[in-house]
Amino acid sequence: MNILQSLSRLKPSSPPLTLIPLPLSSKTHFPISVKASLDHPKASNLPLFATLESRASAAVPAEEFGDYDEGESYGEVNKIIGSRALRNGRGMEYLIEWKDEHAPTWVPSDYIAADVVAEYESPWWTAAKKVDAAALERLIESDDGRDIDAVDRDGRTALLFVSGLGSEECVKLLAEAGANVNHRDNSGGLTALHMAAGYVKPGVAKLLLDFGADPELEDDRKQTPLDLARSILRVTPKGNPAQFAMRLGLETVIKVLEDAIYEYSEVEVILERRGKGVNTEYLVMWKDGEANEWVKKGMIGEDLIKDFEAGLEYAVAESILDEREGEEGKKEYLVKWTDMEEPTWEPEENVDPDLIMEFGKGQSSKVTEPSS
Numbered sequence: 001m002n003i004l005q006s007l008s009r010l011k012p013s014s015p016p017l018t019l020i021p022l023p024l025s026s027k028t029h030f031p032i033s034v035k036a037s038l039d040h041p042k043a044s045n046l047p048l049f050a051t052l053e054s055r056a057s058a059a060v061p062a063e064e065f066g067d068y069d070e071g072e073s074y075g076e077v078n079k080i081i082g083s084r085a086l087r088n089g090r091g092m093e094y095l096i097e098w099k100d101e102h103a104p105t106w107v108p109s110d111y112i113a114a115d116v117v118a119e120y121e122s123p124w125w126t127a128a129k130k131v132d133a134a135a136l137e138r139l140i141e142s143d144d145g146r147d148i149d150a151v152d153r154d155g156r157t158a159l160l161f162v163s164g165l166g167s168e169e170c171v172k173l174l175a176e177a178g179a180n181v182n183h184r185d186n187s188g189g190l191t192a193l194h195m196a197a198g199y200v201k202p203g204v205a206k207l208l209l210d211f212g213a214d215p216e217l218e219d220d221r222k223q224t225p226l227d228l229a230r231s232i233l234r235v236t237p238k239g240n241p242a243q244f245a246m247r248l249g250l251e252t253v254i255k256v257l258e259d260a261i262y263e264y265s266e267v268e269v270i271l272e273r274r275g276k277g278v279n280t281e282y283l284v285m286w287k288d289g290e291a292n293e294w295v296k297k298g299m300i301g302e303d304l305i306k307d308f309e310a311g312l313e314y315a316v317a318e319s320i321l322d323e324r325e326g327e328e329g330k331k332e333y334l335v336k337w338t339d340m341e342e343p344t345w346e347p348e349e350n351v352d353p354d355l356i357m358e359f360g361k362g363q364s365s366k367v368t369e370p371s372s
Contacts, residue, residue, distance in 0.1 A: 075100030082145025131167035137153035155186035
């Protein structure tokens with residue numbers, strides 16, 4: 001009889017994450033499609049789907065000013081003194097200071113001359129796309145009424161840009177200024193964590209998690225950042241020196257995300273198997289007594305799976321009753337089983353080290369007890 005040795009493996013946190021892996025096609029391959037947008041001269045279209053309420057900067061409370069009325073006559077624009085993203089990141093409104101007697105008014109961007117908007121917005125997006133932390137900091141501290149979650153024409157925020165480009169300094173700067181770390185883009189539902197995962201930026205991924213980014217948010221294809229990183233790793237060639245750094249970086253990103261989603265626990269025994277290939281799962285019993293769970297193949301030690309697939313008999317040890325010296329001077333332990341009436345002598349390698357340690361402590365306490 002072989003006893004399953006408990007090994008530390010990844011265990012889904014409560015509630016367990018349901019992963020839905022979707023293979024990437026060449027058309028939707030993340031590093032190609034999104035990077036093309038990032039590098040494009042008009043790279044203001046990383047799509048964004050904001051989940052927060054639209055808000056103006058604290059410097060210009062929205063309730064103090066009126067909204068644009070198409071039936072009213074307005075004078076010449078003096079300048080923009082504030083901005084706010086529309087609900088769900090579908091566009092922008094700007095607080096216009098007029099040259100006539102009109103009070104400042106919130107006006108949709110479509111009704112404002114492009115050069116007026118560009119004068120206000122260009123420094124912000126230029127700083128983001130060049131990951132110029134000093135320029136971003138100056139703009140944030142300028143008290144110009146700017147919404148830190150301002151979106152471009154396709155709904156992307158500065159945080160998504162700097163996350164994809166890998167600037168930890170800019171990510172920290174924006175997050176500390178109150179940027180929404182869980183903002184989702186409009187064309188794919190990508191978050192800043194998706195950007196960090198897809199562009200292989202493990203440092204940024206860790207930083208975003210530290211600022212409260214949700215690693216279990218799915219994009220429009222039902223992929224979490226972890227799913228995305230795994231999908232890209234599967235299509236990244238092995239054995240190619242040019243791809244070695246890419247694979248290493250993806251593995252690091254995956255580790256960072258796994259650590260955020262999973263907690264470590266010990267498998268007591270594998271009970272069943274279902275699925276095939278990459279979808280193979282095993283029903284495991286946890287050593288800490290939590291409910292049995294189906295766990296992906298990659299989350300369980302290969303040695304445990306090998307024993308299970310070989311059809312070895314499993315049993316769960318309850319305690320050690322005694323020890324002795326076996327053949328060739330090797331220790332053996334008398335093990336009491338949860339599902340067997342009679343204890344059996346087992347070699348040391350078949351016995352849970354924790355049980356051996358517990359038994360040893362018990363023996364030591366007996367030795368030190370004073371005789372009556």
